[in-house]
Amino acid sequence: MALEQGKKLVIKLQSAVESDHLGEAASLLGDLKVLLTNFESLPPMNQPSPHASEECALGRQVLEQAVFLAVKQRDKIAFQRQMAQLKPYYQDKGRGLTDSALRMPILGLNLLFLLVENRLAEFHSELEHLSEAERANVYVSFPILVEQQLMVGSYHKVLEARTRTPHPGYAFFMSLLVDTVRDAVADCSEAAYERLGIGAAKEILLLESDTALAEYAAVKHPDWKVDGDGFVYFGKDHGPKQAKASDVPSLRLISETLSYATELERIV
Amino acid sequence: MAADDSMETDAPAATEEPKSSITTLDGLKKNVTLLQTAVQTSQLRLINRILRNNTPFRRNLRPSILSEAISYYLPQDEPLKALGLAILADLPDDPLPPPPPPPASSLPSTSSSTMEVDKDEKGGSPSQASAGKKAFPAPLFLPETTTYLLLLVLTTAMRLHRLEQAHSVATALLPYLRKQNRRTLDALAAKGYFYLALTQERRSQSLAPLRPLFVALHRTACLHHDEMGQATLLNLLLRSLLADNLIEQAGNLIARTSFPEHASNNQLCRYLYYVGRVRATQLDYTDAFSKLNQAVRKAPADEGRAALGFRREVTKLLVIVQLLLGDIPERATFDQPALRRSLQPYLALTTAVRLGDLLEFEKTVTAHAAMFKKDKTHTLILRLGHNVIKTGLRKISLSYSRISLAEIAGKLHLDGPASAEFVCAKAINDGVIDAVLDHEAGYLQSRDVNDIYSTTEPQQAFHKRITFCLDVHNEAVKSLRYPDVPTYGAKRGDGQGEEKGEEEKTEEELVQELEEDMEDEF
Incomplete structure (x- = not known):
């Protein structure tokens, strides 16, 4: 009975999410989550029940929609939370569930999210779960490709990829990714150039206008100097450094020498 | 008495x-x-x-x-x-x-x-x-x-x-x-x-259904200070998690448990290998390298068949991790007679990376893909792609004091100067090459090599070695065993020499048996 009700609500939720009625979807999701707690085979009870597989399928469906909803709401924290709840459904193959059609897009979304957050260790841990065929899936291969481009440093390719997202849900994270990429480019430029023409800097950092560039420099890298002569100086002294008194790590040296003394004492 | x-x-x-x-x-x-x-x-x-x-x-x-x-x-x-x-x-x-x-x-x-x-x-x-x-x-x-x-x-x-x-x-x-x-x-x-x-x-x-049991047993072993049990069960848990590719869980398990200090060498080797594997997947290559290196060194190292399978697995992983770190493994690694044949694909891979030739690298990977997949190193190897480029770039930057970006793009099979510029910038930021880019003129200028002896680097290296030696000494002192005093006194008269011979013999046997044991269990 509760199952029937749940199924109806899920369909409503799905259509609400798809038609961008976010407020309605959020309230439906709240109701559904309360409903889910009544099912015996799902958390928090985890008891065996005769309808286990149906209940699991329903739970999974609700959470999948919740993930999409979070993306549409542009809510990273909610996305993470829903994802964490959804993952057990994907990993636990013993419940007699058939694979969900949405599994691949959602796993891809999660991978992209981890990239945006620069959580590469988790990104690769997630990848280990996937089989060869799954990795070749268009939804998953997309974030994998993006990651490889990021690692090599082909940042402009990452930005080109923005236009080729395989799923509308990816757009939100790709827009976030631009910020991540911009920061990475800024760090690299700082290390690689002594100075850069303002025009080139704008192009490399993907900024629209001179003022945006000045603003970005002021907020993120206060040591940069955007000069009147048409160059950005990265304010880093690239010449060989002169040894200064403060460069001698005297405290470390003292403690190391003392420890040698104690140890030698012990041996003698 | x-x-x-x-x-x-x-x-x-x-x-x-x-x-x-x-x-x-x-x-x-x-x-x-x-x-x-x-x-x-x-x-x-x-x-x-x-x-x-x-x-x-x-x-x-x-x-x-x-x-x-x-x-x-x-x-x-x-x-x-x-x-x-x-x-x-x-x-x-x-x-x-x-x-x-x-x-x-x-x-x-x-x-x-x-x-x-x-x-x-x-x-x-x-x-x-x-x-x-x-x-x-x-x-x-x-x-x-x-x-x-x-x-x-x-x-x-x-x-x-x-x-x-x-x-x-x-x-x-x-x-x-x-x-x-x-x-x-x-x-x-x-x-x-x-x-x-x-x-x-x-x-x-699958070991998965046994996992809850092992967790419970491990807890009991911890409460009982049962080091043998702790070590064995921890390894079994890690093994089962890794078999199911549950890297994250394995990482959490490692972070929340400690490996008992006095566990047997064999268990320690295994533990080090599992930790190395997890760390490598999580991109912590430095740690993975040190763990795997220890595992290789602690594993029985004679030329025979002892623990051969284990050594093979660890060496394979070690080679990959070394490559990912940007190092080239020593040639001697591949020349061990017992391992030479099984390491051959890895040698080919290393050669490709060393030459910095992306096309050659891709050819090698496709040629040996099945084997790499079997070894579960395939995903790690796919990450090597950018290392190939980096190595190539490093060679270029060493050979030329100044080179145009278009040339670099040509040599590294990149799409064009713009692409090369980003790649170089990233490599400079990662410390792979020491150079400066000039955007207007479009070239990469290598910087003069710093005198390493003007830095604190040698001092730190010395410090590391000294601490290591002192640790070895301290551990040796700690693990010395003395016979109980009364026993020793009572025995002094009758056949001290004989007992010593006995002791040596058992030591020898012990080493041999350990090795046989390792080999047997892997």
Whole structure:
């Protein structure tokens, strides 16, 4: 009975999410989550029940929609939370569930999210779960490709990829990714150039206008100097450094020498 | 005191000439007697030694002898006894060349060593010894003996490829082991858990259903300060998690547990390998490298077959991690005679990376993809792509003091100067090359090489080495063992030299057996 009700609500939720009625979807999701707690085979009870597989399928469906909803709401924290709840459904193959059609897009979304957050260790841990065929899936291969481009440093390719997202849900994270990429480019430029023409800097950092560039420099890298002569100086002294008194790590040296003394004492 | 002395003398005597009597009933009897002595004096070290000595023993054991021992040493009402005997009866008896006829195989009449021990017990602990020993030396019923003999049943069944039977022994042993609460049983119990997992795996079943059990057992082992159990169970858990690619969970497990300090070398090796594997997946290559390196060094390193499989797996992973770190593994790694053939694809891979040739690299990866997938290194290798570019870039930057971006793009098979510019910028930021880019003129200018001796680098390297040496010294001091003072005094008169010889011999044997053990288990 509760199952029937749940199924109806899920369909409503799905259509609400798809038609961008976010407020309605959020309230439906709240109701559904309360409903889910009544099912015996799902958390928090985890008891065996005769309808286990149906209940699991329903739970999974609700959470999948919740993930999409979070993306549409542009809510990273909610996305993470829903994802964490959804993952057990994907990993636990013993419940007699058939694979969900949405599994691949959602796993891809999660991978992209981890990239945006620069959580590469988790990104690769997630990848280990996937089989060869799954990795070749268009939804998953997309974030994998993006990651490889990021690692090599082909940042402009990452930005080109923005236009080729395989799923509308990816757009939100790709827009976030631009910020991540911009920061990475800024760090690299700082290390690689002594100075850069303002025009080139704008192009490399993907900024629209001179003022945006000045603003970005002021907020993120206060040591940069955007000069009147048409160059950005990265304010880093690239010449060989002169040894200064403060460069001698005297405290470390003292403690190391003392420890040698104690140890030698012990041996003698 | 007197009892203590006799125990001490008894112990080495029992291990004398283990090789000659290995397949006979006497050999088995001696081991059991030694075990009982160890239990009664609670010498955990002695038990560990029995387990180590066990390897050549269990390889040559005949089921008939074992069943005789079981009917003698196990109490009549023990359900495990029936199980053990039933399984042994089912085994083909003669897989080995027939042993020399046992000198005298009927137990009660010739069990001189048992008698001796019993006599000693009379002095040491009268309550136990007087239990039913009048004219006829009744055996002592100890859970340790039961476990030991059943473990032998298990290994014998495994040796004869009766996996199902072996597994049934392991499963039957489990509740028995959990019921007991004896510290002297811990080491044997750990073996039991290990074989449970091993048989489960050999029957090609997932370890996943056993995981909750192992977690519970691990908790108990921690509470009991049972280091052997902790180490074994932790490794089993890691193994099962890694088999299912649950890297994140394995990482969490490692972060929340600590590996016991005094666990055996074999377990430590395994642990290091698992940790290395997890760290490599999580991109912590430096840590992975140090762990895997330790694992290789601690694994038995002779040229023979000892733990070959283990060394092969670790070396493969180590090569990849080294490449990911941007280092090129030494040529000697690939030239080890025992490993040369299996490392060949990895050598090809290394060559491609070293040349910085992306096309060659991709060719190698596709050519050996199946093998890399089998080794579970494929995903790691795919990450190497950008390292190839980096190595290529490093070579370019070393050879040219100034080179245009278009040239770089051509040499590295990149799409164009713009792409090359980003790649160079990233490489500079990552510290791969030391150079400056000039955007307007479109070239890469290498910077003069810094004199490393003007930095604190050498000093830090020295510091690392000094600390290492001091640590080695301290650990050596800590692990020195001295004989108990009274024993030492009492023995001084009679045959000190002989005892020393004995000691050396057992050391030698020990090393050898350790290696055999490793090889056997991997």
